[in-house]
Amino acid sequence: MLNWYKKSVVGLALVSAAMLSAEAHAKTLVKFASAFAAPELVEHQAIQAFKEYVELKSNGEMEVRLFxxxxxxxxxxxxxxxQGSLEMSFPADGAIAGFYKPVQVLSVPYAIPTSPVAWEFFKTDFARQLxxxxxxxxxxxxxxLSESGFRSMSNNVxxxxxxxxxxxxxxxxxESPVFMELMRSLGATPTPLPATEIVISLKQGIVDGQENPIPTIANSGIGEVQKFVSADDHVLGVQFLVVNDQFWQGLTDNERQILQEASHLLVNYSQANKLAAIDDSIAKLRDMGTEVYINTLAEKEMFRDAAQGPVxxxxxxxxxxxxxxxxxDAVEIAKARVYGD
Known part of the structure; x- marks a missing residue:
C-alpha cells in the first residue's frame, strides 16, 4: 500500500513537472484580426508577411493566428x-473615431496631397503625440501607421x-461621423456600414455607392458591383496597426522587438506595393467593365471648396x-521635408 502511495506521489510530481516545463516553453499567441480577406489585397499579403517574419525571427516561439x-x-x-480578447488588428482611422475622437483630425478633406507627404507626416511629433x-x-x-490610399468615389448611377x-x-x-458629414456636405445621403457589408449592400441596392482607395475597390469585389469610379482623392486613408497595451507590456524585450520590426515590414510592404499597383488596379476595373474617371485638378478644387470648410x-x-x-501645421512640415521650403 505504501509503495503504491509513493509511486502515485512520484507520478504526480513528474506530471506536474512536465506541465510546468510545457508552460515554460509555451508559444506566445498573437491573435491578429483584419478586414482584408482577399489574397489579391496588398494588405492581406502584408499581414501574411508580418506573420511569417514573427514566427521565423522568434524561432517558432511566437505564433500569429490570423482572422x-x-x-x-x-x-x-x-x-x-x-478589451483584450484580441491582441492585434489593423483598423482604418474612421472606425477608431467612435472610441477616440481626436483621430478624426486625420480626415480633413484634401489636406495631404500625396503619398510621400503622408509617409513623412507619420514621422512627425504630431503623429507620435496623437x-x-x-x-x-x-x-x-x-x-x-500606414497609408491605405487616397479614397475615391464609386457608384451605380x-x-x-x-x-x-x-x-x-x-x-x-x-462608421465615422466625419465621413458622414463629408457626404452630407456634397449633397449625398450617408449610410454607415462595416466593410464586411459593402458588397452585399451594393448588390441589393441598399446604397448606390461607396468610397475607398482604388486598389481596394478593384480587389475586394466592390468593382464587380459598381459601374462608375471617380478618382477624386478626397481623403487619405490611414490604417493603424494596433496592439493591446497590457498584452504588449507582458511580452519580453525580444518579443516586443520582433513585433516592432514586423510592424515596419507590414506597413512598408503595404504602402509601396499599393502605390505601385494603382495602374494595375485601374486596368483591372476597366477590364471588369467599370468606368474609371480621373478627376482633373480643377474638379478636385471644386470638391475641396464644397467639402473642406464644413468638414x-x-x-x-x-x-x-x-x-x-x-x-x-504638421502636414506643412511634412510637405517641406518632401518638396523643400
Missing part, C-alpha cells in the same frame, strides 16, 4: 483589442465629375480648433 473578416468590422475589432494620447485614453498601442454629381446618391461610409468645422467642434491647426 480575416471573421470577427466583425474594424470598429468591432478595435473594441476587442481594447498615438501616445490614444494609448493613454484607450489602452491600445499603435505600432505603426452616374460618373462623378463635380460635387453636383453627388446630389441624391445613397453612399456607404465608414473642418465639424471636426473642430469635436476635437477643438487647436488640434486641427496643429495637424495642418
Amino acid at each position: 480575416a473578416q471573421s470577427l466583425g468590422g474594424d470598429r468591432e475589432m478595435f473594441e476587442q483589442v481594447m 498615438t501616445d494620447d490614444m494609448r493613454e485614453k484607450t489602452g491600445v498601442r499603435t505600432l505603426a 452616374r460618373t462623378i465629375k463635380t460635387p453636383a454629381d453627388m446630389q441624391g446618391l445613397k453612399m456607404r461610409t465608414m 473642418k468645422a465639424y471636426i473642430e467642434s469635436q476635437v477643438g480648433e487647436e488640434l486641427v491647426a496643429a495637424y495642418l
Whole structure:
C-alpha cells in the first residue's frame, strides 16, 4: 500500500513537472484580426508577411493566428483589442473615431496631397503625440501607421465629375461621423456600414455607392458591383496597426522587438506595393467593365471648396480648433521635408 502511495506521489510530481516545463516553453499567441480577406489585397499579403517574419525571427516561439473578416468590422475589432480578447488588428482611422475622437483630425478633406507627404507626416511629433494620447485614453498601442490610399468615389448611377454629381446618391461610409458629414456636405445621403457589408449592400441596392482607395475597390469585389469610379482623392486613408497595451507590456524585450520590426515590414510592404499597383488596379476595373474617371485638378478644387470648410468645422467642434491647426501645421512640415521650403 505504501509503495503504491509513493509511486502515485512520484507520478504526480513528474506530471506536474512536465506541465510546468510545457508552460515554460509555451508559444506566445498573437491573435491578429483584419478586414482584408482577399489574397489579391496588398494588405492581406502584408499581414501574411508580418506573420511569417514573427514566427521565423522568434524561432517558432511566437505564433500569429490570423482572422480575416471573421470577427466583425474594424470598429468591432478595435473594441476587442481594447478589451483584450484580441491582441492585434489593423483598423482604418474612421472606425477608431467612435472610441477616440481626436483621430478624426486625420480626415480633413484634401489636406495631404500625396503619398510621400503622408509617409513623412507619420514621422512627425504630431503623429507620435496623437498615438501616445490614444494609448493613454484607450489602452491600445499603435505600432505603426500606414497609408491605405487616397479614397475615391464609386457608384451605380452616374460618373462623378463635380460635387453636383453627388446630389441624391445613397453612399456607404465608414462608421465615422466625419465621413458622414463629408457626404452630407456634397449633397449625398450617408449610410454607415462595416466593410464586411459593402458588397452585399451594393448588390441589393441598399446604397448606390461607396468610397475607398482604388486598389481596394478593384480587389475586394466592390468593382464587380459598381459601374462608375471617380478618382477624386478626397481623403487619405490611414490604417493603424494596433496592439493591446497590457498584452504588449507582458511580452519580453525580444518579443516586443520582433513585433516592432514586423510592424515596419507590414506597413512598408503595404504602402509601396499599393502605390505601385494603382495602374494595375485601374486596368483591372476597366477590364471588369467599370468606368474609371480621373478627376482633373480643377474638379478636385471644386470638391475641396464644397467639402473642406464644413468638414473642418465639424471636426473642430469635436476635437477643438487647436488640434486641427496643429495637424495642418504638421502636414506643412511634412510637405517641406518632401518638396523643400
